[in-house]
Amino acid sequence: MNNVNITRAAGWIAIVGSAFHLVATPFSRGSAWSEVFSQGWWNTVTLEPTPERLPVAEAFWLTPGSFAAPLLLFGALVVWSANQGHRVPAAFGWGITAWGVLAVSLLPASPGWMFPLIGGLIIAGDRQRVKVSA
Template sequence: MAEAFWFGPGSFGVPLLLLGALVLRQTRRGDRVPGWLGSGVVAWAVLLGLLGGFDGGTLILLLIGALFLAGAWFGKNPHAAVVES
């Protein structure tokens, strides 16, 4: 039953797999994941938690969003000028 929920055509599994593919593509190219993506995932997790309770899946989704935000804030900027001394 749980597998049908996560991997059915109308589930959250397919968009999350696409989101993961986008993040992998961005990081392999040396780009940062945009901060708005992390903010959106955090907002989605908080909304799910408020509506249905903060279970394990919601907490993991919240952690993923927080990691996206941390990467956007503290990650290397590939477009910054390299200063040699």
């Protein structure tokens, strides 16, 4: 597998994982989102929710307040960069890997394993590119 394919794979894993998270999570919190829409969208979530408002706060932090949307955009940028033949620096891979290790250490039963995988592929794609161009 060449460096472009390795890097592209990292981007697609980020896109698919993020898209799944953004689509599936609202269904698991449907009653909270129904409450948000019925009460009005503006200023519905608070940083210090009461026990009865906790489901709405959780719904927010699991969907629009999560890192899924930025990770989806990052994945799209990585795929675009790979398709253009641009280098994705290994530093981005190391950052995503560190984030994933932290997430998995806090919640091992999460899909946080995806982050070290994405990061590792970006690192491998950049290292292979450096070897090829040297």
